Amino acid sequence: MRRLFLLCSLTIPFFCHAQSTAPENILPYVHPIVGTQRMGHTYPGASAPFGMVQLSPDTDTIPYEQNGRYNPDVYKYCAGYQYDDKTIVGFSHTHFSGTGHSDLGDFLLMPTTGELKLNPGVSSQARSGFRSAFSHATEVAEADYYKVRLEDYDILAELTATTRVGFHQYTFPASEQAHIILDLMHGIYNYEDKNVWSFVRVENDTLITGYRQTNGWGRTRTVYFAMTFSKPFYQYGSHSYSRRQVYRGFWGKFDQDHNFPDLAGRQLRMHFDFRTRQGEKIKCKFALSSVSTEGALLNLRMELPGWDFEEARRQGQEAWNAELGKVRIEAGPAEKVNFYTSLYHAFINPTVYMDVDGSYRGLDQLNHKADGFVNYTTFSLWDTHRALHPLFNIVQPRRNMDMIRSMLVHYQQSAEHMLPIWSHYANENWCMSGYHAVSVIADAIVKSDNFSDGNRALDACIATSDHRSFEGLGAYIDKGYIPAGSSGTSVSTTLEYAYDDWCIAQAAKKLGRMDVYATYMKRSENYKNVFDPSIGYMRPRLADGSFRTEFDVLSTNGQGFIEGNAWNYSLYVPHDPTSLITMLGGKKRFVAHLDSLFTMELPDKFFAETEDITRDGIIGNYVHGNEPSHHVAYLYNWTDQPWKTQERVRMILEKQYHPTPDGLGGNDDCGQMSAWYVFTALGFYPVAPGSADYSLGSPAVDKAVIQLDNGKTFTVVAKDQGVKNVYVKKVTLNGQPLNRRVITHSEIMGGGELVFYMSAKH
């Protein structure tokens, strides 16, 4: 490319000349706004691929509690933004994408003019605080770029980000009273005591450093920052909103609220004051670090030394084009938006968690240096082991390997000596069931020819799966199941352990450790121990071996399951569908069970207890917004009616994904929902990560070219596919008929062409 530029640059613009060979700009198909309405829990702001900074508008600061009780409305704000809101509180620097519990929202900046307001105010009352009205008409949300007009102040706010630095550009009106507010109290899932401590130093008239420490989902979480303005403020101030702070050490020595450079406390807000000309841009670069203010400064200086906002945006968007361009598809415009927005949502987490020099804060609260890898955090593994990490295994193998190394250092630093369950920012929050890091590790070991230090990784898997005091594991090891009563999720957790154990066995087999293989293959059959053949469902079982009598196959709550009832979880043996089908009464009965799942009418009372999803997220009793059934539509492939897989997956694609703000029927769950879309649209899906097989479905793109890291390309062609043409007549791989319902990982990585011949009839 550089050579080409040299040849043509003397005469005509590069892009003009190179247009025919330049890859298509993918960014128009990326709509970060998708999923911001209702249950998607995505955020519309700016982020570099897998970036440490997620700089995004927050539309409300709903408290976690009201009148001392959990406030269910807080759930809407897992990502800080709800599309239906009319005001923006400000722009904060960290956000989860698609989670069903939350945290973060660190360091909210808000530009204002006029009378200084240090309280955010309430959305129901105009101008009651520093928040501003806004309209979607002035809002632009692209990959790594966000723009909105703050109507109360006539300020145009623009955001972009490098991996570790948020870049704000605020275009002010003429004002003698222009302010930029730094709110250190603001946070997502913010309850009274969440802020543990904050500390700020005003180093000079353009540079501020500090940190905030919180006790939230991340139990002991500290984020350091360094922020710098393009223009010196002429004065600044702060206010402490702490309930109390006995000794701040002033005794009249200083006026702490004005121009005092040395602040600390639990609840602080600051303001920096400017005078602006009409149309004057004040820019702010805001760098993060998990290690120190020094680390944040280093990130700032190394990643974003200049002040050219447009250039930073251009580079950020170029990086996105490069990442998303790893899969180039031909499809209808709506499908392209769905596809690339999904790929975008898949590529913003896990997030980089180290400074430019490799330093990061570990689980042991010590500072470490990532030695030869990029350290990542935010592992929502109960969700993402299913499709997101397998997707990475194909299109982001290096990052996936680094994520595994990140999990292994987590293991080394963990006081419990366990791999991550659900971890973020050097904390383990233990959310959800199983120990699915072993699935990610096994999937990589099984699919890789050069997984380094596999035995060490396997040892970490074994240690994790042998931690007897972890949720029911002791009993599971002894009895083969978790007794009902000792856990509210005894059945689903037993099933997930069994799948995880099969993963460990697969990795052990690949590594030639056949004793481990034998042990864990045996454990992988434990799913049988919670199956009640008398009713044909998985069912809670008591310590004495009897099944619990009080039991409803449609109920989730307290019935031994989580995010899925017995009807769904009875299908959760991803590692051995054949045996499952036999256990459930053979293929015919199995198909009937599957069919009923998609077609039954779920009584209202069970809908009420279904978590994390809108009514649209439910198809019959199939809940796509929750993950335990993500493999289910592919199970028809093990029956005599594989065409039903093709039909169902297309139906799910169509019903559950839309290129609109409300386009996601349930939480995106750190990209798992999106990764399901990407795989399914490409025509294959990893039913059991840890296996090198992908189950074939029904591609929803005309063509896809996957650029592999090994230099090869793997192309999927779906001849004649369309809304009606969802059935697969024939499949060829590299021109040869593929007479099976799977392709293997090595077939993909070997490059070549997979052609589906589609039809309106099965």
Added chain:
Amino acid sequence: MRRLFLLCSLTIPFFCHAQSTAPENILPYVHPIVGTQRMGHTYPGASAPFGMVQLSPDTDTIPYEQNGRYNPDVYKYCAGYQYDDKTIVGFSHTHFSGTGHSDLGDFLLMPTTGELKLNPGVSSQARSGFRSAFSHATEVAEADYYKVRLEDYDILAELTATTRVGFHQYTFPASEQAHIILDLMHGIYNYEDKNVWSFVRVENDTLITGYRQTNGWGRTRTVYFAMTFSKPFYQYGSHSYSRRQVYRGFWGKFDQDHNFPDLAGRQLRMHFDFRTRQGEKIKCKFALSSVSTEGALLNLRMELPGWDFEEARRQGQEAWNAELGKVRIEAGPAEKVNFYTSLYHAFINPTVYMDVDGSYRGLDQLNHKADGFVNYTTFSLWDTHRALHPLFNIVQPRRNMDMIRSMLVHYQQSAEHMLPIWSHYANENWCMSGYHAVSVIADAIVKSDNFSDGNRALDACIATSDHRSFEGLGAYIDKGYIPAGSSGTSVSTTLEYAYDDWCIAQAAKKLGRMDVYATYMKRSENYKNVFDPSIGYMRPRLADGSFRTEFDVLSTNGQGFIEGNAWNYSLYVPHDPTSLITMLGGKKRFVAHLDSLFTMELPDKFFAETEDITRDGIIGNYVHGNEPSHHVAYLYNWTDQPWKTQERVRMILEKQYHPTPDGLGGNDDCGQMSAWYVFTALGFYPVAPGSADYSLGSPAVDKAVIQLDNGKTFTVVAKDQGVKNVYVKKVTLNGQPLNRRVITHSEIMGGGELVFYMSAKH
């Protein structure tokens, strides 16, 4: 010594043979218990010289507040221990010595037997918690050794410490239920929200690491620890007493209260359980760090690798003998106890504040490495600039220089770009008036021939004294005084600034910066601006130049003074007594003023507002327990009645210092009261640090030999001194009559002999 040992060890015990040449063991004269009753605020526990660990029993946990209001009883517990108490709560690792406000008390350990109690209980109710009754009969308090029997449990507790590691030895009875409690909630000046965060990892069955972060007098203070037991516990547990902690991330994954290795929260207590044989010793080494748990582990391994308690105690006490042996005196037994206990109290602070590798947490909350010096903290400079640092300048010059380097790095790290005022643990608490670090620096510059980088130090002094937004400094610079109304201590602070400015001038003169000298000499005369010649007293002055009418020369509160009334503060021009005397009406009137100070009867209402001292700490209107008058008794030397200095200082020595628990009439103030004793007992005193002169008094020892760092010795002989023989007839220096009332620093450092000829008559 080693050689001598080899020569004699074959036949007879070393001490027997070497007795005649071995230096006297000073430790019997050190009574750490002195000052632990009432107002001394000293602690009786174990500390190495200037040690980072001060391991001492705490006898109560008085809350800072009762019913939402300040609880005056908390003041008794500034050092955690009150002699009159009947119970010990446990042994914590950090204590101030002699302060009048407080903090610290980190990491309380308490061994118990029987039923587990995790609450400390109350002293008024026997066995209401884990605290234990004790008796002074079983208590031994020596330099770096403390022993007591915990009567409720029949446990003998012994303590010693290296610089950074506390060493506990608990001798248990036979018990199936022996516990060691680690209380992470305990603290001194403990109010509800003081504990910001704590974090603990049980690394294995003998090693625990963690930290605690507090918001107290030290606003943002974190202390890391690593503790190890000599015997594995067989189980452990914890309890969180936090008012709330929304997300601890367990959801039934673990039983957090039992054998769970990964704790965090605001209010935690832990217990480690053992089974013991009769007389079994369980030892615990407890290392601190300001940087990290890794740093604490490094300190533990480098300073105290073994488990020999007796050897650790021996080495610690040998270190004390070496430090205290720098001044060897001949005196009566009580005087020796007073003297060496004072020297001991002078040598336990400031405290080392860095790990063995030089790492320490700075004011900027970043980790730094002390480059070529030992970093110290706990600078109670309003107190200690008067006599403690001048004493160090003679007997601890290297440490004093390192303390100054510590102040200079404080300056570099300070967001306000100021030298320390009252700082501890990487925090500035701004307590008391003035910027007396400049006194310590000037004193060292003036008295040293090789002060390195003096100009940099002087620049720090100038910057500090020019910080216009610091307490009244802007007005002081503009008007020459702080207007009453802008500060409650306008007069005393003006006076202290004037003295400090004189110090800066002295340093500038030594460094040849005569422009600075001239500027600051002029500023040093600002004391004249708050003197009201119409009444002959220093007096609050309003912004318009008039003196405040509402004024009582005996009152302190809100009258423009702190820890001293106008009567006392009118004598506070230490840098120019001659001018002061002229201003106050000449020598005769001045002597009358001085006499009245010592002889008047202070009305009760003024006693009530005199801070920090017992009634015994007041002699007339002279308040020895507060520092502003520490130079006053020496001012007779500038009159025609120097014998009154001799008489008064002996009276003060006799009335204010006793070798008993109640032996200190006021707060020892980090060694300032003790340093006053040492100087005065030696017969000379630094009336104005920053001057190389010492004013002569009346030595209270028969002989003193000061071992100087330069290899020379300076000897003081007081011929015929005694309780009645307090007057100085004649003084010779190196055999020559000394016909002046001062000796100079260079005369001392040159070595030689100063002989006082004492008499019962003046």
